[in-house]
Amino acid sequence: MLVSEKKIEVRYAETDQMGIVYHANYVIWLEIGRTQLIKDLGFNYAEMEADGILSPVIDIQVSYKKPLRYGEIAIVKTWIESYDGLRVVYGYEILTENAELAVSASSAHVCVKKESFRPISIKRLLPDWHVVYEANKKKDIEQ
Template sequence: MFISETKVRVRYAETDKMGYVYYGNCAQYYEVGRVEALRKLDSSYKALEDSGIMMPVIQLIINFKKPALYDDILTIKTIIKEKPGVKIKFYYELYNEMNVLINQGETILAFVHQNTMKPCNCPQWFNDLFIDFDLKECFERTNIKKNNSV
């Protein structure tokens, strides 16, 4: 199990008339969560795209428990439980500044060839990132290398 934590501050643009974050915008927070998770695995979504692989989301589930407030710094916990194959699944937990779980969800992404748009296995080099999967923890890793995430 690989766990990554990222922080994001709620923008005014992301709120709606109700005064909280618009429900659809949590999909963006989940994106930030998984992109930073891949970066902590010494990879990046951008590197995957540059190698000709795209990863469209094929399933999104979000369970909303509490509203996300303007200007709050949210913690996005992104969890990978299984090694990737033709798909990769991410689990998410969003916490507010009081460390209260405000929503949780999951996304399944497929690996797809950029040219043919046909499904494919994830690249070998990407799969290799998960060799020591059980040992990996982002917190250890972020201690031993420069973490340039924003």
């Protein structure tokens, strides 16, 4: 299972009146992490979109553990939590520079045709992605 890593320097504009990262900005960082994972797996999300396939979020879960502040470094770790040929669930951890857990999260996605927004089978229409996602999804410990 590949765990991708992306470092992000917390910018002043990402903080709120309390001086900590505004909660919605973590969701943007999840997207940055997901894009990095897809790149690390050898694919390009923008090319998939140019081919008329989108991957909307259908569910997102975020748990905030420790705040990050302006000037700190956030480390976004991303992996494929589960994949079944149609739905992908990505797992995330956002860590501080000292490896303390700031956020844990997951997001579920399906791929759809851009013109109709109808779900597609990744296995059938993106066979290269399917093979790589199968090989890199989180394995059950009991297997």
